[in-house]
Amino acid sequence: EKKTRRYVESASTRFHAAITSQQIQLNQKACLEAADFRFACHVFCNKHGKPWLLYAAWRAFMAVIALAPGCALFSTVTDCDTGEVLAVFVDFRQGRAVHHFITALVDHDASKRYGIYVAKYAQLISACTQDGVALLRAGPTTDDLKAGLGGLRLPVFVVGSPVW
Numbered sequence: 001e002k003k004t005r006r007y008v009e010s011a012s013t014r015f016h017a018a019i020t021s022q023q024i025q026l027n028q029k030a031c032l033e034a035a036d037f038r039f040a041c042h043v044f045c046n047k048h049g050k051p052w053l054l055y056a057a058w059r060a061f062m063a064v065i066a067l068a069p070g071c072a073l074f075s076t077v078t079d080c081d082t083g084e085v086l087a088v089f090v091d092f093r094q095g096r097a098v099h100h101f102i103t104a105l106v107d108h109d110a111s112k113r114y115g116i117y118v119a120k121y122a123q124l125i126s127a128c129t130q131d132g133v134a135l136l137r138a139g140p141t142t143d144d145l146k147a148g149l150g151g152l153r154l155p156v157f158v159v160g161s162p163v164w
Contacts, residue, residue, distance in 0.1 A: 012122055014113075014114055015116055024086065028073065028074070031074055041059075071092070075088075075091070087107065088103065089103065
């Protein structure tokens with residue numbers, strides 16, 4: 001447990017240092033843009049070998065939740081020098097708190113370098129814990145976080161309770 005805590009703290013420190021030093025930028029959006037969808041398609045189909053139809057279903061789902069104002073918080077992490085998308089996050093909103101991590105699509109190399117995924121995931125866990133929201137999740141375990149991102153199957157779904 002102490003090793004996991006140190007790992008998460010280290011990732012969070014790298015993530016915030018990269019933002020402060022303007023290596024990466026965290027962008028919050030009302031909806032995803034074309035570049036975000038290209039990145040998501042690349043992660044789904046090329047990096048993880050998922051069928052194109054699964055990506056199409058995910059994209060349709062993103063379009064539906066984008067139509068409901070305040071239902072989802074879309075954010076991306078981009079490289080400040082190149083503008084390249086490094087991560088796409090979709091958080092489901094329940095009231096004023098963000099509890100449900102619907103999707104996390106992350107470039108593994110960039111995430112290891114900057115601690116992107118683990119830092120964002122730790123923020124979600126912290127928010128849910130503070131609000132007393134139970135997490136029912138199909139996604140990374142403590143061991144996954146210790147081992148890094150290599151073994152994770154993406155997209156990762158993390159669902160709070162209740163969902164609807």
